Every structure is written in C-alpha cells, then in structure tokens.
Amino acid sequence: MKIKAKIRRDMAVVKALAKHPMETGLRKDKKTDKIIPAKFIKELVCKHGDKVVYHADFGRSVSKNPYVAFTFAGAKKGDSIAMTWTDSDEETLTVETVIK
Amino acid sequence: MREKRRLLLKGLLGITTMATAMTAMPRLAMAKWSKAFDSSSVDDALNDLYGTTALTTDDTITLKIPEIAENGAVVPVTVKTKMANVTKISIFAEKNPQPLAASFTLPEGTAADVSIRIRLGESQIVKAVVEADGKLYTTEQEVKVTIGGCGG
Numbered sequence: 040m041k042i043k044a045k046i047r048r049d050m051a052v053v054k055a056l057a058k059h060p061m062e063t064g065l066r067k068d069k070k071t072d073k074i075i076p077a078k079f080i081k082e083l084v085c086k087h088g089d090k091v092v093y094h095a096d097f098g099r100s101v102s103k104n105p106y107v108a109f110t111f112a113g114a115k116k117g118d119s120i121a122m123t124w125t126d127s128d129e130e131t132l133t134v135e136t137v138i139k
Numbered sequence: 140m141r142e143k144r145r146l147l148l149k150g151l152l153g154i155t156t157m158a159t160a161m162t163a164m165p166r167l168a169m170a171k172w173s174k175a176f177d178s179s180s181v182d183d184a185l186n187d188l189y190g191t192t193a194l195t196t197d198d199t200i201t202l203k204i205p206e207i208a209e210n211g212a213v214v215p216v217t218v219k220t221k222m223a224n225v226t227k228i229s230i231f232a233e234k235n236p237q238p239l240a241a242s243f244t245l246p247e248g249t250a251a252d253v254s255i256r257i258r259l260g261e262s263q264i265v266k267a268v269v270e271a272d273g274k275l276y277t278t279e280q281e282v283k284v285t286i287g288g289c290g291g
Contacts, residue, residue, distance in 0.1 A: 094246075097240070098239045100239070102257055112249070
C-alpha cells in the first residue's frame, strides 16, 4: 500500500493506493470455466495516534487496487499515520507513513 | 478388482473436491461490515445500512463522477459536501449486482470529502448518500459506460 500524506491549509490530505485484486466472486476463469472465489478488501481504517480518523467499508463494486483520498484535521507535519486494510479472507496489512 | 479400485479412487476424489469447495466458500461477514454490501437492491441496502429508505434530495452535495466512463472497471468518484455534522457517506451503483460500493464513517475532524474508484457494470445512475445530523440526503448522476467493469 502506498500512502502520501501532506498538510494543506491546516488539514492533512491523505491519498492511498492499496494493491489488491478485489475479486468479486462473480467472475469466471475463462480457461477453466470455474468461478474465481471472492477476495476483496472489506475495511480500510486510518489511525492518527490512537484516534481513528477514517473508516471505509468496501463492497464488491470497488475497483481493483483501490485508491482513496480523504482529509482530516488535527495533525501536523512530522506526525505519523497508520492505515490498515482487512479483506474477506481476514488477511490484513498495515502501513505507516509520516505526514509531510 | 481393478475396476473397483478405480471407483473407490473416483469417490475419494469427489469428496476431497467437495471439501475444498466448502472451505473456499466466502466466510460470514464480519460483525462490523454491514450485510448491506450483499443486498441486491438499493432499497434493501439502505435499510440494512441506515434502517430507512427515506432520502431527501439535496443538490448542494457534490458528486463528482465522469458523465461518460470509457472503462467501467475504474471510475473515479468524489463526494463532497459543506453540510455540518456529517457522520457517514455512502456510494451506490444502482445496476451493479450489489449496488452498495462503499460506505465511509467520518469521525469529527475528518472532512466530508472522500474519493474512491469504483466499478460500473453498465451505464447507470450513481447515487451518493450523506448522513448529517441523523438525516439522509442524496444526489445522483447518470454515467454512461463504454466498456463494462464487471465481466471477465
């Protein structure tokens, strides 16, 4: 997951790109004619310290390699934020970054 | 004798494939993740997510989405509003197999301004729903899709 966070007009602007296949479970493998099992991110959470500043729940209509952007107040340059996604197989990934 | 062995092998094979198919089945949704994401109609999803389908149309909500999407697999959407006390924003694609695409919970201090990229299976109306002060507001836009985003 790539995250960019910057301070703009006292607000932290966060842009994140998660690498994930986001399989809907509705697609068929053309060669084997079998349904590709669903595997998609269900939850994406961003924490600034202990505070949750962003919580997104995804369905199957979110594109492959999800890209999100959001803005929150109360952070300053040099603070770090941590983003975590959890997918339908309950795999998770957390990535931390420093706000520029 | 030989034939029977074949039969036994076949039987065993059948059982193992069945077992793998069962473990591969999607697990039950996690507690927090709303079952609204599995609903096949907008109204059902609204009911599951908010407990109501009563929406007030409000054109001050900005729903930024291309009118013509060349590639339905990746359609950028931005939902923005100047309303105060926004707690939730959700995005619906009416004709997708499961219309609810994403739902954002925004704590105090987080701007009511979210962007994401979604899939659209065909040309359709995309709806944004904003929850502010416990009330639901909505706006929508039609999107024409040249290549669908849900096929193989």
